[in-house]
């Protein structure tokens with residue numbers, strides 16, 4: 001199937017010998033909005049880093065669109081990743097932040113301007129293109145980070161706790177803005193969070209991780225109605 005992400009029996013141990021991911025298998029069709037929910041230390045970020053190619057697994061395969069990705073360097077995967085702190089360039093303005101990945105790809109300036117403009121419109125930042133990052137609110141920064149990540153048309157989007165540095169009220173508003181934008185795109189999205197509400201609002205499928213294993217995978221409704229075991233039940237506060 002086109003642009004399908006398949007993880008088969010992925011395991012990861014760090015140098016100190018701790019087994020951080022244990023036989024993770026997962027299959028995501030294009031357009032799936034997956035939330036990865038689990039307590040701190042359950043292996044969520046490690047899972048994203050393996051998919052992104054920032055780290056390698058000890059065993060198992062990761063494939064995308066029919067191709068094995070295990071040895072493919074991160075920049076060749078054409079996957080986008082957005083982090084908690086956004087990692088924007090504070091000395092560059094909004095336009096140049098969004099254009100950054102396109103310049104790295106060697107795109108010509110006319111096409112860069114077109115693509116950045118599309119991104120500015122999509123994220124409602126048309127009037128901010130010459131603003132510096134340190135003159136933006138947290139919510140505006142988040143939209144710049146999203147625009148920058150989406151500009152090179154990644155085949156897969158990963159977000160690692162994209163809202164956790166914001167206060168509660170803003171978090172709620174931005175979550176709905178973010179899911180609105182993403183729901184209009186047919187891009188597979190993996191959204192990592194340790195917040196149940198966020199996970200259920202952002203994903204049409206959710207995996208619950210605990211100590212490097214998938215405890216359960218299902219729709220938000222299935223997880224709420226039929227938690228598979230006691231741990232999931234307690235974790236979801238039932």
Ligand SMILES: Nc1ncnc2c1ncn2[C@@H]1O[C@H](COP(=O)(O)OP(=O)(O)OP(=O)(O)O)[C@@H](O)[C@H]1O
Pocket residue numbers: 014015016020038039040041042043044045046047194
């Ligand atoms: N580079 C590393 N070297 C050794 N251990 C690591 C490394 N990175 C992560 N770990 C360990 O792997 C486990 C999983 O970490 P990971 O960052 O994937 O968890 P997480 O689910 O993202 O947690 P959080 O919600 O706190 O971000 C933790 O016990 C962590 O200490």
Ligand SMILES: [Mg+2]
Pocket residue numbers: 044045046160
């Ligand atoms: Mg993490």
